[in-house]
Amino acid sequence: MEKLALSDDILLKVDKPARYIGNEFNMVVKDKEHVAIRFVMCFPDVYEIGMSHLGIQILYDMMNKRDDVYCERVYSPWTDLHAIMKEKDIPLFALESQDPIKDFDFLGITIQYEMCYTNILQVLDLSKIPLLAKDRKDHDTIVIGGGPCATNPEPIADFFDMFYIGEGETSYDELFELTKEWKNMGYSRDEFLMKAANIPGIYVPKFYHPTYDENGLITSFDHDEGVPATIKRQVVSDLSLAPYPSKPLVPFIKATQDRVVLEIQRGCIRGCRFCQAGMIYRPNREKDIEVLKKNAYEMLTNTGHEEISLSSLSSSDYTDLEELVNFLIDNFKDKGVNISLPSLRIDAFSLDVMSKVQDIKKSSVTFAPEAGSQRMRNVINKGLTEEVILKGAGLAFEGGWNKVKLYFMLGLPTETKDDMRAIAILANEIAKEYYDIVPKEKRQGKCQITISTSFFVPKPFTPFQWEKMYTPEHYLDCAKTVNDAVSEQLNRKSIKYNWHHADVTVLEGVFARGDRRLSKVLLKAYESGCLFDSWTETFDMDKWLKAFESEGLTMEEYTLRERSEDEILPWDFIDCGVTKAFLLRERKNAYAETVTPNCRQQCSGCGSARYNGGVCFENKN
Amino acid sequence: MKIRIRFRKFSIMKYIGHLDILRYFQKCMRRAGIDISYSGGFSPHQIMSFAAPLGVGLTSDGEYLDIAVESSEASKVSVDKLNAVMVPGMEILSYRKLDDSEKNAMSVVACADYNVFLKDEYEKKCNTALDIDSLREKKKAFYDDAKEILVTKQTKKSEKVMDLKALVYEFEINENDGRIVYYIKLSTGSVDNVKPELFLKAFYDFMNIEFDENAYQIHRLDLYCMKDDRLISLSETGEEIE
Structure with missing residues (x-):
């Protein structure tokens, strides 16, 4: 039997042992003695989510096409195994070879959403790689981050040796050639990082130095000599x-x-x-x-x-x-x-x-108008009009569908109560369309209109990157306004309304546009037990509030403030x-x-x- | 056309549960280009059924699934095609055509046999003080000479008293490479289903030794059905396609 990193006892005790054994069809097997570079790609969430990610499949295939690189995978151990690994001091391992992560040259972490940040620390911690990049020595694994959240890497900058900004298909070959040179020539980690910082798209945070004023605004973002002032996002042209x-x-x-x-x-x-x-x-x-x-x-x-x-x-x-x-x-x-x-x-x-x-009877048609009123849709540049929605829904009803899903956002810039109520009115109009179009004898019961709203989080590199967010109470008020408006509609019995929790939204908003000072909050939060924050059963707002408090920061200074247009934003150094x-x-x-x-x-x-x-x-x- | 496939499940595949093995085989059929039959409707599914689901943690040399196909190549070709798309720890052993009147594997299974032995990591810490001769002596008293072996089986709804003597057809204690291996052949299926660990626990209770279920690897050898009042391996049902 192939040697597994976890004992039989543990594997038969944890939920879904298949998460930890590899051996999937099309898994790449290479002789690790005959490759120059060992890379392990991580999606910092549970296996079933990480395995669904297209980006890793692309990079896994691309890297393994090189004979001199062996790319393996690792995902976040679920909380049951996390506890066992901590207790028994078992190091985190890669699925393919089952070897400890710290034996690898690179740990690549794809960062798809802000709420996985504590899971990144879990992976480093269980791998026994020093959490802070500054504590890593010459032979420690190089930790490299990528993915959409790397467009503002600052809140997690302290934990990474480097970030790859942009699409992975373009610059990895250059990085691997440099790595082989590094291994052959034996220069120091810092020399390697300095050279890497000159590869297009590679950002090495340790060479860049933000300073802040007493209000936490960035006053300067200097860089060491020998690295570019601006990091150009990498894009595949064809x-x-x-x-x-x-x-x-x-x-x-x-x-x-x-x-x-x-x-x-x-x-x-x-x-x-x-x-x-x-x-x-x-x-x-x-x-x-x-x-x-x-x-x-x-x-x-x-x-x-x-x-x-x-x-x-x-x-x-x-x-x-x-x-x-x-x-x-x-x-x-x-x-x-x-x-x-x-x-x-x-x-x-x-x-x-x-x-x-x-199957028409079982499926639904989906619209994402994102905002209820035409005014609001013009603000967000969502070109969908009420006429188009009603026409589409009408065609669907004629075709036999009777379920419609609608997606909206609340908390958008310039939003008024009328814009919120317009969500319910639009849903009512769609229901009305059903009862107007489909004759009684052909109806399969009522139509079912499901409204879902999420709360808007301003993101870097969007026209709304300067906008303020709101308090959790305000968000829940917005949801209540919609809910009340739904109950006033004639067709209210055909409309169902779901909304999200507001706490996670606020935290997501903090990290989306956060700066480097947040690294220590993250560290504190992880040490106090925050993990799998995107899972409702594990999210704990109180621990987060305490972590902010103990580091002398507040969520509000990140969320409730409208940025001025001439302010230096934490991600301004990225092009x-x-x-x-x-x-x-x-x-x-x-x-x-x-x-x-x-x-x-x-x-x-x-x-x-x-x-x-x-x-x-x-x-x- | 009905086809019966025998396969092995071993090594680290023991951690993959029955439902995932079912999904695994659905994909294997497509990868191997088996011309499998589909049910009708909007979400058609493959016509496929398993003989006796194997629990997580168990290994087996005698697993069976029945499928229906629209057309088929020779048995040997099909076995090779399926083996070309297996993962390590899964192996196709045979692929045989069944008579159309044949009932599916699940309903005909009457009996299964197993080897049960201490796992490597338990061998040192768990080895009982008893050597093979004394074990065989105990076994004679517990099984060979017994008229009945009554145990109470706890189910979700009720308790049921079973006579293991009537349901366990063979029980041997063997030695393989210095390791004690229990061979147990017992009744399996929808009517009188006995699990090997239930029987071994009764034996250990009889000896007044604690039985740690986690310490033992249970390995299924084969599944059997009744034919002309005789137990035959499911692999003997049907015929090779030339």
Whole structure:
């Protein structure tokens, strides 16, 4: 039997031992003695979530295509195993070789959401890697972070040796060549870090020094000699040529995303002003349809998955969507493969497709107007109008659907009570449409309109990056306003309303736009037991409040303050493609309630054209 | 066409539970290009059933699943194709065509046999003071010479008294590489299901020795059904496709 890091006793005691044994189909096995670099990729959440992440699958495949690199994986041990590993002093290990993490050259951590920050500390702690980068010695593992949250790495800067800012496909080869040179030449960790800091997209926090005034505002952000002042976010210019896995890993236990994921494009043409992904993944880049057909065929054959899902921020904007969907249906539907189409705009085409691939009686149609009133939707630049929503819903009702899901945000800039109440009114109008369109004898009971609201969190590199947030009490008041308005509607019995907790939103808001002073709060929070903060059963606001208090900081100074436009923001040293001038223009347009045309209608000069790819160059030769 | 597949589950695959093995095989069928039959409806599923689910922690040389296929290649080709898409710890042993009138494996299983032995990590700390000869002596008194062995089986709803003498067909104590191995062949299935650990616990109770279930590896050897009043291995049902 292959040697496992955990004993039989432990594996039979913990929940879902399959999380910790590896051995999945398509797992890469290499002789660790014959590789120059050992890399372990971490998603700091539980296995079922981490295994669902496309980015890791892409990087795992890309790195392992190199003969001199062996990339393995690690996820956060669930709380049951965490306790056992602490008690028995068992070091955290990688799934493939089952070797301790601290034997690796690199620990790469993908940082997808702010509420996983304490899990990062757990991984370092259980790996017995010094938590603070400054305490690491020459032969300690290099800890590198990446992913969307690395666009503001400052709150976690103290724990990382370096960050990779941008899309992973571009600069890793250069980093690996440098690493081999480092190992051969034997220069110090600092010399290596200094050289790495000059690779495009690599940010080494220890060479950059923010200073703060008495109010916690950044007064300067200096850097050591020999490193660039600005880090340029890395972007793949032609996605059709970028590596994509043909043999994704197939987990034994059901992962959140238990299907083939086909990335059809990156970025979005829409420019919703609240959406960080819509800004930082600019320009929108479509993948060639022939490449996608090949990817789909290979991945389904090599995994045996029973479902394929298209992945993108707005699938309906993909130019050849119709051809692609028909290809998938024609080639795979008869083989028992389900086709899942998230983020589709509801219209005649999408309803026709959905009626072919899913059971109308069980499924629902989804709209994400994000705001209830047209005024508010103009502020956030969400181009969806009430007319379009009602028409789409009407078509769906005629087609036999009677369930509609609606997604909104509360706490948006300039929001009034009328905007909140408009959410309930819109839901009522949709229900009215159902009762007007579908004759009594054809109805399958009432229609079911489900409203879900989340609270808006301003993110870096968006036109709303300067906006203030609110107190948890205010957020719950917003939800109450919507709830009261729902109960006043004629069709209230057809409407269900769900809202989120406000505490996590506030904490997410703190870290999204936080600065380096927060590292010590995080450390305190982890030491006091905070872990798996994105899970309601483990989130503990009191511990967080105490951690802030003990470090002399407050959440409010990060959330309740509107930033001034000339303030140095913690992430200003990163060049994300979109310029500050564009973001400021968009902010003014928001306040003027002016809609900005999408990238295909008209270029707004956001700055990302310099990446030389995608929508900026469509139809231009 | 009905097909019966025999497979082994060993090594670290013992940590994968039955439902996940079911999902695993659904994907294997697609990867191997087996022309499996699907049920109708909007979410069609493969026609597949298992003989007797194996618990987490157990290993086996005799696991069976039945599938329905639209068409099939030769047994040998199908075995090779399936083995090409297995993970370490899973191995396909046979692939045989069943007569259409044959009942599915789950309903015909009557008996299973097991080897039970101390796990490596328990061998030192758990080795009982008894050597093999004294164990065999105890066994003679407990099993061979007994007219009945009554135990109370606790179920969720009630208690049930079972006579293990009638339900355990064979019980031997062997030695393999200096390790004591219990061989137990007992009734399995929907009517009289006995688990090997229940029987061993009764034996240890009889000897007045504490029985630590976690210390023992239970390894299933094979599953059997009745044919012409005789127990035969499920692998002998059906026929090879040439």
